[in-house]
Amino acid sequence: xxxxxxxxxxxxxxxxxxxxxxxxxxxxxxxxxxxxxxxxxxxxxxxxxxxxxxxxxxxxxxxxxxxxxxxxxxxxxxxxxxxxxxxxxxxxxxxxxxxxxxxxxxxxxxxxxxxxxxxxxxxxxxxxxxxxxxxxxxxxxxxxxxxxxxxxxxxxxxxxxxxxxxxxxxxxxxxxxxxxxxxxxxxxxxxxxxxxxxxxxxxxxxxxxxxxxxxxxxxxxxxxxxxxxxxxxxxx
Ligand SMILES: Nc1ncnc2c1ncn2[C@@H]1O[C@H](COP(=O)(O)OP(=O)(O)O)[C@@H](O)[C@H]1O
Ligand SMILES: [Mg+2]
Numbered sequence: 001x002x003x004x005x006x007x008x009x010x011x012x013x014x015x016x017x018x019x020x021x022x023x024x025x026x027x028x029x030x031x032x033x034x035x036x037x038x039x040x041x042x043x044x045x046x047x048x049x050x051x052x053x054x055x056x057x058x059x060x061x062x063x064x065x066x067x068x069x070x071x072x073x074x075x076x077x078x079x080x081x082x083x084x085x086x087x088x089x090x091x092x093x094x095x096x097x098x099x100x101x102x103x104x105x106x107x108x109x110x111x112x113x114x115x116x117x118x119x120x121x122x123x124x125x126x127x128x129x130x131x132x133x134x135x136x137x138x139x140x141x142x143x144x145x146x147x148x149x150x151x152x153x154x155x156x157x158x159x160x161x162x163x164x165x166x167x168x169x170x171x172x173x174x175x176x177x178x179x180x181x182x183x184x185x186x187x188x189x190x191x192x193x194x195x196x197x198x199x200x201x202x203x204x205x206x207x208x209x210x211x212x213x214x215x216x217x218x219x220x221x222x223x224x225x226x227x228x229x230x231x232x233x234x235x236x
Contacts, residue, residue: 002060002171002202003036007069009059029055030226033069037204039170042197044213045206047223053206056223057173060204062091074170092119095164095201097174097193101156103148109159110135110144116167134162138192154185161192165201172196174205178212190216 009030029052037043045053058064059071062078071078076090095116103112110131117127135141138158140151148156157177164172174193178186190205190212197203204221207213213220222229 001037001039001072001074002204003070003072004066005034005070007033007059007066007071009055009064009066011055028226030059030066030223033223033226033228035221035228037202039202040197040200042194042203042218043205044218044220045204045223046208046213046220048208050225051223052226053223054175055226057096057175057204057206060171060173061094061096062087092116092167093169093171095167095169095172097157097160097164097172097177099176099179101148101153101160101180103156103159103163105148108145108147109140109151112148112159113162113166115163120167130166134166138162152185153180154182154188157181157185157189158192161189161196165196168201170201172201172203174203176206176208178207178209183211186212187215194218 007030008028011027011029033056045056047053059066060073062073065071065078065080065082067080073090074093076086078087078090103109104115107115113134114127114131117130122130131144132141135144138161140155140158140162143151143155148159151159157180161177172193177193178189181189186209193203193205194216220230
Protein backbone atom coordinates (compact mmCIF):
# COMPACT_ATOMS: atom_id res chain seq x y z
CA UNK A 1 0.00 0.00 0.00
CA UNK A 2 1.21 3.45 -0.94
CA UNK A 3 -0.46 6.68 0.10
CA UNK A 4 0.61 10.23 -0.73
CA UNK A 5 -1.23 13.28 0.41
CA UNK A 6 -0.42 16.72 -0.93
CA UNK A 7 3.26 15.89 -1.38
CA UNK A 8 5.62 18.59 -2.58
CA UNK A 9 9.21 18.00 -3.45
CA UNK A 10 11.79 20.47 -4.65
CA UNK A 11 15.38 19.90 -5.74
CA UNK A 12 18.06 21.93 -4.03
CA UNK A 13 16.24 22.57 -0.76
CA UNK A 14 17.92 21.92 2.61
CA UNK A 15 16.47 18.43 3.13
CA UNK A 16 17.76 17.32 -0.24
CA UNK A 17 19.05 13.75 -0.12
CA UNK A 18 19.11 12.74 -3.73
CA UNK A 19 22.59 12.44 -5.16
CA UNK A 20 23.13 13.95 -8.57
CA UNK A 21 25.47 16.21 -10.41
CA UNK A 22 23.00 18.92 -11.30
CA UNK A 23 22.95 22.41 -9.87
CA UNK A 24 21.24 23.02 -6.58
CA UNK A 25 18.80 25.59 -7.99
CA UNK A 26 15.48 24.96 -6.34
CA UNK A 27 13.26 23.29 -8.92
CA UNK A 28 9.84 22.05 -7.92
CA UNK A 29 9.64 18.47 -9.16
CA UNK A 30 6.35 17.51 -7.46
CA UNK A 31 3.57 19.68 -6.17
CA UNK A 32 0.39 18.79 -4.33
CA UNK A 33 0.60 15.12 -5.33
CA UNK A 34 -2.18 13.00 -3.81
CA UNK A 35 -2.94 9.38 -4.66
CA UNK A 36 -3.00 5.92 -3.19
CA UNK A 37 -2.39 2.47 -4.61
CA UNK A 38 -3.76 -0.56 -2.75
CA UNK A 39 -1.51 -3.52 -1.96
CA UNK A 40 -1.10 -5.61 -5.09
CA UNK A 41 -2.16 -2.76 -7.40
CA UNK A 42 -0.44 -2.03 -10.72
CA UNK A 43 -0.16 1.54 -12.01
CA UNK A 44 1.40 3.07 -15.08
CA UNK A 45 3.18 6.36 -14.37
CA UNK A 46 2.86 8.56 -17.45
CA UNK A 47 3.85 12.07 -18.48
CA UNK A 48 6.26 13.93 -20.75
CA UNK A 49 9.98 14.16 -20.08
CA UNK A 50 10.60 16.42 -17.08
CA UNK A 51 7.10 15.84 -15.64
CA UNK A 52 8.50 14.43 -12.40
CA UNK A 53 8.17 10.66 -12.92
CA UNK A 54 11.71 9.81 -11.80
CA UNK A 55 11.45 12.23 -8.89
CA UNK A 56 8.26 10.54 -7.69
CA UNK A 57 9.84 7.09 -7.95
CA UNK A 58 12.96 8.28 -6.05
CA UNK A 59 10.70 9.57 -3.32
CA UNK A 60 8.84 6.25 -3.15
CA UNK A 61 12.21 4.48 -3.09
CA UNK A 62 13.00 6.65 -0.05
CA UNK A 63 16.03 8.29 -1.62
CA UNK A 64 14.48 11.55 -0.51
CA UNK A 65 11.83 12.67 1.95
CA UNK A 66 8.87 14.87 1.07
CA UNK A 67 9.36 18.47 2.15
CA UNK A 68 5.68 18.82 2.78
CA UNK A 69 2.67 16.57 2.72
CA UNK A 70 2.25 12.99 3.89
CA UNK A 71 3.81 9.79 2.61
CA UNK A 72 2.91 6.32 3.79
CA UNK A 73 4.52 3.14 2.44
CA UNK A 74 3.57 -0.37 3.57
CA UNK A 75 1.89 0.96 6.66
CA UNK A 76 4.82 3.14 7.74
CA UNK A 77 4.40 6.88 7.88
CA UNK A 78 7.47 8.55 6.35
CA UNK A 79 7.98 12.09 7.60
CA UNK A 80 11.07 14.29 8.03
CA UNK A 81 11.40 12.93 11.57
CA UNK A 82 11.54 9.26 10.49
CA UNK A 83 14.36 7.29 12.12
CA UNK A 84 17.25 6.20 9.93
CA UNK A 85 16.85 2.56 10.99
CA UNK A 86 13.14 2.63 10.10
CA UNK A 87 13.98 4.11 6.73
CA UNK A 88 16.68 1.51 6.05
CA UNK A 89 14.36 -1.36 6.97
CA UNK A 90 11.53 0.03 4.89
CA UNK A 91 13.84 0.57 1.92
CA UNK A 92 14.67 -3.14 1.88
CA UNK A 93 10.97 -3.75 1.23
CA UNK A 94 10.95 -1.58 -1.89
CA UNK A 95 12.45 -3.01 -5.09
CA UNK A 96 13.68 -0.72 -7.87
CA UNK A 97 14.33 -1.32 -11.56
CA UNK A 98 16.10 1.30 -13.71
CA UNK A 99 16.18 1.98 -17.43
CA UNK A 100 19.93 1.21 -17.51
CA UNK A 101 19.69 -1.99 -15.38
CA UNK A 102 22.44 -0.93 -12.91
CA UNK A 103 23.80 -4.41 -12.34
CA UNK A 104 27.19 -4.62 -10.64
CA UNK A 105 29.58 -5.13 -13.59
CA UNK A 106 32.13 -7.31 -11.77
CA UNK A 107 29.60 -9.68 -10.18
CA UNK A 108 28.06 -12.68 -11.92
CA UNK A 109 24.33 -12.65 -12.65
CA UNK A 110 23.66 -14.96 -9.71
CA UNK A 111 25.74 -12.81 -7.34
CA UNK A 112 23.92 -9.68 -8.53
CA UNK A 113 20.56 -11.33 -7.96
CA UNK A 114 21.64 -12.62 -4.52
CA UNK A 115 22.61 -9.15 -3.23
CA UNK A 116 19.35 -8.28 -1.41
CA UNK A 117 19.33 -11.66 0.40
CA UNK A 118 22.98 -11.30 1.42
CA UNK A 119 22.15 -7.83 2.77
CA UNK A 120 19.59 -9.57 4.96
CA UNK A 121 22.31 -12.04 6.01
CA UNK A 122 20.32 -15.07 4.94
CA UNK A 123 22.23 -18.34 5.09
CA UNK A 124 23.99 -19.32 1.88
CA UNK A 125 22.05 -22.55 1.29
CA UNK A 126 18.79 -20.59 1.31
CA UNK A 127 20.34 -17.90 -0.90
CA UNK A 128 21.38 -20.51 -3.48
CA UNK A 129 17.88 -22.04 -3.54
CA UNK A 130 16.13 -18.70 -3.89
CA UNK A 131 18.53 -17.48 -6.60
CA UNK A 132 18.08 -20.69 -8.60
CA UNK A 133 14.29 -20.40 -8.36
CA UNK A 134 14.13 -16.75 -9.37
CA UNK A 135 16.60 -17.22 -12.25
CA UNK A 136 14.31 -19.99 -13.54
CA UNK A 137 11.37 -17.62 -13.33
CA UNK A 138 13.14 -14.93 -15.40
CA UNK A 139 14.55 -17.53 -17.82
CA UNK A 140 18.22 -17.00 -16.96
CA UNK A 141 19.19 -20.32 -15.34
CA UNK A 142 21.75 -20.94 -18.09
CA UNK A 143 23.37 -17.52 -17.64
CA UNK A 144 23.84 -17.53 -13.87
CA UNK A 145 27.64 -17.53 -14.06
CA UNK A 146 27.89 -14.86 -16.76
CA UNK A 147 28.86 -11.24 -16.18
CA UNK A 148 26.23 -8.58 -16.99
CA UNK A 149 28.17 -7.33 -20.03
CA UNK A 150 27.89 -10.81 -21.59
CA UNK A 151 24.08 -10.58 -21.63
CA UNK A 152 21.69 -8.82 -24.01
CA UNK A 153 19.78 -5.78 -22.76
CA UNK A 154 16.62 -7.80 -22.28
CA UNK A 155 18.48 -10.44 -20.30
CA UNK A 156 20.15 -7.80 -18.13
CA UNK A 157 16.78 -6.24 -17.38
CA UNK A 158 15.34 -9.65 -16.46
CA UNK A 159 18.29 -10.10 -14.06
CA UNK A 160 17.58 -6.65 -12.61
CA UNK A 161 13.94 -7.64 -12.06
CA UNK A 162 15.06 -10.86 -10.37
CA UNK A 163 17.28 -8.80 -8.05
CA UNK A 164 14.47 -6.32 -7.37
CA UNK A 165 11.96 -9.00 -6.34
CA UNK A 166 14.06 -11.78 -4.77
CA UNK A 167 13.55 -10.50 -1.22
CA UNK A 168 9.77 -10.35 -1.86
CA UNK A 169 9.37 -6.59 -1.48
CA UNK A 170 5.90 -5.18 -0.89
CA UNK A 171 6.52 -2.40 -3.44
CA UNK A 172 8.29 -2.63 -6.80
CA UNK A 173 9.12 0.51 -8.81
CA UNK A 174 10.39 0.62 -12.37
CA UNK A 175 11.69 3.79 -14.05
CA UNK A 176 11.25 3.45 -17.83
CA UNK A 177 12.46 -0.17 -17.64
CA UNK A 178 11.96 -0.90 -21.34
CA UNK A 179 13.51 2.22 -22.92
CA UNK A 180 16.65 0.41 -24.02
CA UNK A 181 14.83 -2.72 -25.19
CA UNK A 182 13.12 -4.08 -28.30
CA UNK A 183 9.35 -4.59 -28.41
CA UNK A 184 9.32 -8.33 -27.68
CA UNK A 185 11.63 -7.90 -24.70
CA UNK A 186 9.60 -4.93 -23.47
CA UNK A 187 6.43 -7.01 -23.39
CA UNK A 188 8.20 -9.77 -21.52
CA UNK A 189 9.47 -7.30 -18.91
CA UNK A 190 6.02 -5.76 -18.38
CA UNK A 191 4.47 -9.24 -18.25
CA UNK A 192 6.81 -10.08 -15.38
CA UNK A 193 6.01 -6.86 -13.54
CA UNK A 194 2.29 -7.64 -13.92
CA UNK A 195 2.93 -11.07 -12.45
CA UNK A 196 4.76 -9.50 -9.50
CA UNK A 197 1.71 -7.37 -8.78
CA UNK A 198 -0.62 -10.37 -9.16
CA UNK A 199 1.50 -12.08 -6.48
CA UNK A 200 0.75 -9.21 -4.10
CA UNK A 201 3.32 -6.43 -4.54
CA UNK A 202 2.26 -2.89 -5.36
CA UNK A 203 3.91 -2.03 -8.69
CA UNK A 204 4.44 1.36 -10.37
CA UNK A 205 6.01 1.55 -13.82
CA UNK A 206 7.03 4.84 -15.45
CA UNK A 207 7.03 4.82 -19.23
CA UNK A 208 6.33 6.87 -22.30
CA UNK A 209 5.82 3.87 -24.54
CA UNK A 210 2.14 4.29 -25.50
CA UNK A 211 2.02 1.02 -27.45
CA UNK A 212 3.12 -0.85 -24.35
CA UNK A 213 0.47 0.87 -22.21
CA UNK A 214 -2.20 -0.11 -24.76
CA UNK A 215 -0.99 -3.71 -24.75
CA UNK A 216 -1.20 -3.94 -20.94
CA UNK A 217 -4.26 -1.95 -19.86
CA UNK A 218 -4.08 -0.73 -16.25
CA UNK A 219 -4.96 2.44 -14.33
CA UNK A 220 -2.50 5.28 -14.88
CA UNK A 221 -1.07 8.09 -12.81
CA UNK A 222 -0.43 11.02 -15.14
CA UNK A 223 2.06 13.72 -14.22
CA UNK A 224 2.35 17.09 -15.86
CA UNK A 225 4.92 19.59 -14.54
CA UNK A 226 4.97 17.88 -11.17
CA UNK A 227 1.21 17.74 -10.80
CA UNK A 228 -1.05 14.73 -11.05
CA UNK A 229 -3.67 15.23 -13.72
CA UNK A 230 -5.73 12.07 -13.09
CA UNK A 231 -8.30 11.66 -10.38
CA UNK A 232 -7.03 8.50 -8.74
CA UNK A 233 -9.88 8.31 -6.27
CA UNK A 234 -12.08 6.95 -9.03
CA UNK A 235 -9.86 4.00 -9.99
CA UNK A 236 -10.05 0.62 -8.25
N1 LIG B 1 19.14 16.34 -9.75
C1 LIG B 1 18.31 17.34 -10.08
N2 LIG B 1 18.55 18.62 -9.70
C2 LIG B 1 17.71 19.63 -10.02
N3 LIG B 1 16.58 19.46 -10.74
C3 LIG B 1 16.28 18.22 -11.17
C4 LIG B 1 17.12 17.08 -10.87
N4 LIG B 1 16.56 15.98 -11.43
C5 LIG B 1 15.43 16.40 -12.04
N5 LIG B 1 15.26 17.74 -11.89
C6 LIG B 1 14.11 18.54 -12.39
O1 LIG B 1 12.92 18.04 -11.80
C7 LIG B 1 11.87 18.01 -12.75
C8 LIG B 1 11.33 16.60 -12.88
O2 LIG B 1 12.34 15.75 -13.42
P1 LIG B 1 12.20 14.17 -13.49
O3 LIG B 1 11.63 13.69 -12.22
O4 LIG B 1 13.51 13.63 -13.92
O5 LIG B 1 11.11 14.00 -14.66
P2 LIG B 1 10.80 12.75 -15.63
O6 LIG B 1 11.36 11.53 -15.00
O7 LIG B 1 9.31 12.74 -15.75
O8 LIG B 1 11.45 13.06 -16.93
C9 LIG B 1 12.45 18.57 -14.05
O9 LIG B 1 12.14 19.94 -14.09
C10 LIG B 1 13.92 18.36 -13.89
O10 LIG B 1 14.66 19.29 -14.62
MG1 LIG C 1 12.70 10.11 -15.73
